[in-house]
Amino acid sequence: MRDRVTTHRGRWTLDDRAAAVLRPLPVVVPPGTAALSVRLDYPRDPGVLDLGCEGPAGFRGWSGGSRDGFTVAVDWATPGYLPGELEPGEWQVLLRLHRIPPDGLDFTLTATSTPTRPAPPAPPSDPAPPERRPGRPVPAVDGLRWLAGDLHTHTVHSDGSSTVPELAALAAGQGLAFLAVTDHNTVSHHAELPAASARYGVTLLPGQEVTTDRGHANVFGPTGWIDFRAPADEWVAAAERDGGLISINHPLAVDCAWRQPLRTRPRLAEVWHSGWWDRTWGAPLAWAQAWRPDVVAVGGSDFHRPGDPPPGTPTTWVLAEPADGTTGEATGAVLAGLAAGRTAVSAGPGAPLLLRLGDELLALDADGTVLVRPDGARQVIRGDRVLLPAADGPHLLESYRTEVIALCA
Secondary structure, three states: OOOEEEEEEEEEOHHHHHHOOEEEEEEEEOOOOOEEEEEEEOOOOOOEEEEEEEEOOEEEEEEEOOOOEEEEEOOOEOOOEOOOOOOOEEEEEEEEEEEOOOOOEEEEEEEEEEOOOOOOOOOOOOOOOOOOOOOOOOOOEOOEEEEEEEEEEOOOOOOOOOOHHHHHHHHHHOOOOEEEEOOEOOOHHHHHHHHHHHHHOOEEEEEEEEEEOOEEEEEEOOOOOOOOOOOHHHHHHHHHHOOOEEEEOOOOOOOOOOOOOOOOOOOEEEEEEOOOOOOOOOHHHHHHHHHOOOOEEEEEOOEOOEOEOOOOOOEEEEEEOOOOOOHHHHHHHHHHHHHOOOEEEEOOOOOOEEEEEOOEEEEEOOOOOEEEOOOOOEEEOOOOEEEEEOOOOOEEEEOOOOOEEEEEO
């Protein structure tokens, strides 16, 4: 067998995008193929084309607009893609027409099937485990413990710049106990999480950010790949079927606000996102109240690369069962805490914090802030460690400027 090259050339128009935003291009993979390499060329300044692929047996990867090519081989693959045997037959290279200018966008796609196993690129060296920031003295509740984490981060498996070990090292340096790795429309990073969790002492939750033009949602847990092409209700059903959880992401974001129709609204919602830079803006809280009365507010940094707000900005706190065993046990404990709605959100791991301790609230390092109860009643916090009676429903801390400082379910 010799190399087989398939080339597609054309020009995408606004009419094409209006008719169907996702365009599969066929590529025949002959028997005996050891690797499939794809190259996409188009002018990047005026437009954006997202890239992915699936084989006859199903999904094999997604890189969105962050790459202009990929390789899928028997024993390795470009981050974002799944290695493994290349089943012969018709594959589909997936192009998503994300941004098409009014005068159209020329493209050339070249796919090469080869019987020769290509050498994988040299992996980057992993960072040494950093000195860990000490945890805060937060009391246990009925044998459960509060864990600090982040529910929204990205790596080189989608549009982030950090490897999984680099991300884990950053989280450890921030003193986080858990971190959800939620790359866009892929699960290729899941295989790397257990080893990085063990080395850096951070529970790395397997996750994926289901990403469309009409909204994003995070799925947490060791689920299979969630098909972003399906209706959003099917995302919810698939996550629940596989023992995962789904959260609506940054519902008021600029170009990816939540506009997907849903018959069943998930409880979890990323009310506090790094894009909520002016927290005197009450719209995220108003949206959460309108979403469903028992919404569980969580937060995520949406970390992509150095220079972004670091992991844990904001910090989601989860009251979870102790799990000193395997990474799977620790993941299960965090997921159970999220499912039960035992959450709080602060601006960072060391920022003012409001926690529910049964029938009481604990305000930590919040002297001079204002507690806002579910009925709107307000009370000034005096002291750095203050216990207060709790009511049913969400509570929050505000500054004197009415800036949101902390949330508590």
